[in-house]
Amino acid sequence: VNWHVDDALVARYVAADLDDARAASIEAHVIACAECRARVAVGMGAQRVDRIWTEVRDSIESPQPRLLEASLRKCGVRDHVARLIAATPSLSGSWFIAITVSLGWAVGAAHAGTKGVLLFLIVAPLIPLAGVMFAYGPRIDPTFEVAIAAPMHGFRLLLLRATSVLSATMLLVGIASIGLPNIGWRAEAWLLPALGVSLVSMALSTWVEPFVAGGIVASGWVLLTSLSPLLRRGVPTLDRIPAFTPSGQAMFAVLIALAFAVLVIRSGRFDRGREA
Numbered sequence: 639v640n641w642h643v644d645d646a647l648v649a650r651y652v653a654a655d656l657d658d659a660r661a662a663s664i665e666a667h668v669i670a671c672a673e674c675r676a677r678v679a680v681g682m683g684a685q686r687v688d689r690i691w692t693e694v695r696d697s698i699e700s701p702q703p704r705l706l707e708a709s710l711r712k713c714g715v716r717d718h719v720a721r722l723i724a725a726t727p728s729l730s731g732s733w734f735i736a737i738t739v740s741l742g743w744a745v746g747a748a749h750a751g752t753k754g755v756l757l758f759l760i761v762a763p764l765i766p767l768a769g770v771m772f773a774y775g776p777r778i779d780p781t782f783e784v785a786i787a788a789p790m791h792g793f794r795l796l797l798l799r800a801t802s803v804l805s806a807t808m809l810l811v812g813i814a815s816i817g818l819p820n821i822g823w824r825a826e827a828w829l830l831p832a833l834g835v836s837l838v839s840m841a842l843s844t845w846v847e848p849f850v851a852g853g854i855v856a857s858g859w860v861l862l863t864s865l866s867p868l869l870r871r872g873v874p875t876l877d878r879i880p881a882f883t884p885s886g887q888a889m890f891a892v893l894i895a896l897a898f899a900v901l902v903i904r905s906g907r908f909d910r911g912r913e914a
């Protein structure tokens with residue numbers, strides 16, 4: 639037999655670029671011909687090295703999915719949902735460092751006296767609120783274009799991100815509140831206001847930008863909690879601050895329900911008019 643497998647055929651064979659009949663005839667020849675067997679082996683080896691090299695290069699050059707995105711995927715969250723949650727600006731590592739530092743400072747202040755406890759209870763609800771403010775919005779969201787292209791409506795994306803941010807931040811505040819001095823049920827007095835201000839801010843963002851809505855609500859909260867101690871002078875006691883009394887807490891429960899209703903009724907606002 640004078641026919642041998644030429645270089646072009648070796649290349650196509652190792653690249654699996656031949657139909658079964660041609661591949662079978664090459665294999666039949668290679669079994670009998672040591673010379674061609676060697677050339678195919680070299681070709682195979684070279685291709686394998688190429689493939690490994692490509693894999694190594696890709697793993698180095700491709701941007702690593704963020705830790706959060708990878709963990710979400712491990713928990714069974716679908717790929718595009720995991721990417722959208724992980725891209726939430728207020729779920730980044732630096733954000734959590736800032737929260738931890740603020741909470742550490744507020745817990746420290748709480749041990750210095752009643753004013754410190756008050757400070758903790760005023761600051762705590764602002765943390766989830768800030769998270770919600772930065773969770774969504776065309777002006778600050780780098781993945782806004784992706785979000786629009788994703789098969790998910792604006793309102794669902796907002797709820798998804800807000801829920802993620804609220805759970806994460808409120809868990810951190812909850813952990814921090816364990817470090818508070820013994821103040822009874824009031825160690826949890828931040829919880830309903832935190833949900834209240836966050837939901838009111840979300841509801842308000844159906845009218846104005848999330849950033850503006852958050853600013854208005856945050857100012858309102860700080861005024862509401864610090865005004866009565868300022869007006870009454872003397873050392874403020876928690877009983878005198880409406881937000882931290884049982885009736886004040888009940889009002890926040892009502893406010894949460896109202897804000898949620900407004901949010902559901904006006905949810906269509908998140909799905910259109912975002913080009914503004």
Ligand SMILES: [Zn+2]
Nearest residue numbers: 642643671674
């Ligand atoms: Zn041969």
